[in-house]
Amino acid sequence: MTRIDENPGRPRAAVTVRGLVKHYGETRALDGVDLEVREGTVHGVLGPNGAGKTTLVRCLSTLIRPDAGEAFVAGYDVVRQPRQLRRVIGLTGQYASVDEKLSGHENLYMIGRLLDLTRKEARSRSEALLERFSLTEAARRPVNTYSGGMRRRLDLAASMIGSPAVLYLDEPTTGLDPRTRNEVWQEIRRMVGDGATVLLTTQYMEEAEQLAGELTVVDRGKVVAGGAIEELKAKVGGRTLRIRPADPLQLRPTATALDDFGLTGPGSATVDSQSGTVLVPILSDEQLTAVVGAVTARGITVAAINTELPSLDEVFLSLTGHKTTDSQDTTPARMEVAV
Numbered sequence: 001m002t003r004i005d006e007n008p009g010r011p012r013a014a015v016t017v018r019g020l021v022k023h024y025g026e027t028r029a030l031d032g033v034d035l036e037v038r039e040g041t042v043h044g045v046l047g048p049n050g051a052g053k054t055t056l057v058r059c060l061s062t063l064i065r066p067d068a069g070e071a072f073v074a075g076y077d078v079v080r081q082p083r084q085l086r087r088v089i090g091l092t093g094q095y096a097s098v099d100e101k102l103s104g105h106e107n108l109y110m111i112g113r114l115l116d117l118t119r120k121e122a123r124s125r126s127e128a129l130l131e132r133f134s135l136t137e138a139a140r141r142p143v144n145t146y147s148g149g150m151r152r153r154l155d156l157a158a159s160m161i162g163s164p165a166v167l168y169l170d171e172p173t174t175g176l177d178p179r180t181r182n183e184v185w186q187e188i189r190r191m192v193g194d195g196a197t198v199l200l201t202t203q204y205m206e207e208a209e210q211l212a213g214e215l216t217v218v219d220r221g222k223v224v225a226g227g228a229i230e231e232l233k234a235k236v237g238g239r240t241l242r243i244r245p246a247d248p249l250q251l252r253p254t255a256t257a258l259d260d261f262g263l264t265g266p267g268s269a270t271v272d273s274q275s276g277t278v279l280v281p282i283l284s285d286e287q288l289t290a291v292v293g294a295v296t297a298r299g300i301t302v303a304a305i306n307t308e309l310p311s312l313d314e315v316f317l318s319l320t321g322h323k324t325t326d327s328q329d330t331t332p333a334r335m336e337v338a339v
Contacts, residue, residue, distance in 0.1 A: 014039040014197035019069035029055040031221035042198040044212030052221040053201040057170045061091045074165045090164035092156050094171045100144040104135050104154050115162040129157040169200045239307045241280045246303040254278045257298040
């Protein structure tokens with residue numbers, strides 16, 4: 001089996017998944033998942049608790065073997081070429097997996113040597129990552145003296161020491177304080193800028209919007225939507241028109257005018273006194289034009305008008321029927337190592 005080639009003229013796919021299936025007894029954790037991740041990007045995978053996100057990552061990192069379908073990562077077949085694949089990927093799971101008896105530097109140096117870095121390369125790369133993740137002062141201390149946040153940062157550094165072509169980050173910033181989370185985000189952006197590809201599972205909407213160029217939404221083992229964030233927002237619809245009258249005293253008359261015209265449904269126009277605007281749900285461009293016309297027909301002067309797409313939280317809720325949570329994927333922990 002050789003590395004697959006991409007079609008000329010198309011951006012190269014770092015990850016290609018077709019019809020991936022994984023069962024745990026009667027539970028269908030993955031139910032025919034299709035996914036394509038463009039090279040040199042951050043691709044976010046969102047889904048409610050138990051949707052199959054972690055199972056997907058485990059399959060793509062060769063920790064478990066899928067029951068059906070096919071997947072290629074960095075050009076390698078996940079099932080038939082696991083050894084070659086493991087040399088070009090990195091993985092940070094939901095929980096830190098570093099050796100607590102070793103120091104932070106020893107952990108990174110050991111992993112670097114296992115990845116065939118020279119002693120000099122392993123040492124310099126370890127020191128650089130320890131500095132980037134603000135762990136230099138604790139570098140020689142045993143990891144069992146580290147705080148939870150420090151262990152998490154070390155675990156992330158360990159996944160990056162081999163400069164992987166594809167990096168899997170499964171809920172990477174869970175439990176981190178805002179400053180450390182920003183450090184992690186900065187390092188992810190740096191890696192992507194250097195050409196790496198990141199597959200990110202997260203339930204933090206801010207994290208997805210900050211990092212991901214494209215998203216795949218999964219629910220009950222199936223892909224329910226995918227695309228750029230703005231595209232997903234547009235698919236859900238439900239734009240909101242925000243109108244600011246030049247005269248603040250015209251807020252209530254503006255809302256009344258819209259209700260009287262019956263363009264948006266009784267009582268659907270709401271007044272936001274704090275921002276001095278009237279909010280109106282809009283389902284089409286034609287409706288937007290009619291709403292503006294209704295306001296001006298009443299002789300109300302408009303100082304500003306803009307439309308807002310739904311938030312990513314609202315998109316998530318619309319697509320899956322679930323609210324976003326910080327709970328983890330409850331896929332069974334039983335692991336089958338593919339060899």
